[in-house]
Amino acid sequence: MHIRIPISFFLVFSAVATANLQAQSVQDLGASSESVEQQQTEQPQLGNIEFVKRAIERSEAEVELGELALEKSENQTVRAFALQIISEHKTASEKLQEVAGEKEVKPTTELADSHQQIYERLKQLSAEEFDLAYIEVEIKDLKSHLDLYRREARKGNGTELEALAARTLPKLEQQLVNAEDIKLTL
Numbered sequence: 616m617h618i619r620i621p622i623s624f625f626l627v628f629s630a631v632a633t634a635n636l637q638a639q640s641v642q643d644l645g646a647s648s649e650s651v652e653q654q655q656t657e658q659p660q661l662g663n664i665e666f667v668k669r670a671i672e673r674s675e676a677e678v679e680l681g682e683l684a685l686e687k688s689e690n691q692t693v694r695a696f697a698l699q700i701i702s703e704h705k706t707a708s709e710k711l712q713e714v715a716g717e718k719e720v721k722p723t724t725e726l727a728d729s730h731q732q733i734y735e736r737l738k739q740l741s742a743e744e745f746d747l748a749y750i751e752v753e754i755k756d757l758k759s760h761l762d763l764y765r766r767e768a769r770k771g772n773g774t775e776l777e778a779l780a781a782r783t784l785p786k787l788e789q790q791l792v793n794a795e796d797i798k799l800t801l
Contacts (some may be wrong), residue, residue, distance in 0.1 A: 665778050666767045669710055673760050674708035677701075677728040680752065680774075683737060687745045692797055698795070700753070703786050710779060747801045750794055757791040 653801035677700050684697035735751055740748055764787060 641801065650710065663767075663774065666763065666776060666780070667714060669763055670760075670767075671708055671711045672727055673705040673728075673756065673763070674711065675729070676734075677704040677707065677753075677756065677760075679730070679734060680737070680749065680756075683734060684745070684749050687737070687740070687742055688749065689742045690746050690801065691799075693746045696750075696753075696793060696797055699707045700790065707783055707786075714776060714779070746797070748801060752790065753794045754798065757787060757794060761791065762785050 637755070681697040681701040685694055685701075688694050688697065697792050737745060737748055737752065761784070764780045764784050767783060768777055
């Protein structure tokens with residue numbers, strides 16, 4: 616069951632996103648340092664490495680698209696949503712980069728060709744055309760992101776990556792609900 620959040624939430628979110636991100640980063644640093652020893656004893660598995668690479672790539676793409684939305688959109692709700700996406704996906708990417716470094720995975724931080732094409736297409740749109748196209752891309756990307764994280768969370772090996780995926784799922788699910796709600800207003 617998903618909770619529908621009123622559009623006014625996004626206006627409030629944009630005002631407090633920076634403060635919350637800073638506080639969350641400090642808290643996450645403490646929590647992640649406790650699990651470093653456990654992560655170091657895990658052997659990198661091909662599935663885990665692929666998950667890290669794909670998840671980082673997709674998070675970086677979400678951040679890039681969110682930043683584009685801040686440049687192009689004139690709709691305050693869309694802009695607030697973009698701030699939420701940027702904030703939450705930067706945090707997720709940082710956590711994944713930390714795990715990637717420990718597992719000696721070298722993920723790319725450049726946009727994949729498919730995301731680069733989407734970025735370029737959205738960049739060419741007018742502000743009026745952009746909002747709906749951006750939200751539709753977000754809905755599609757978030758569904759794909761959710762599938763990736765659900766597969767990792769269900770593996771049942773008890774790894775830190777599975778736990779990270781499980782902790783991230785509710786945020787991704789809420790982002791999808793929010794995007795779908797915004798689409799209804801455009």
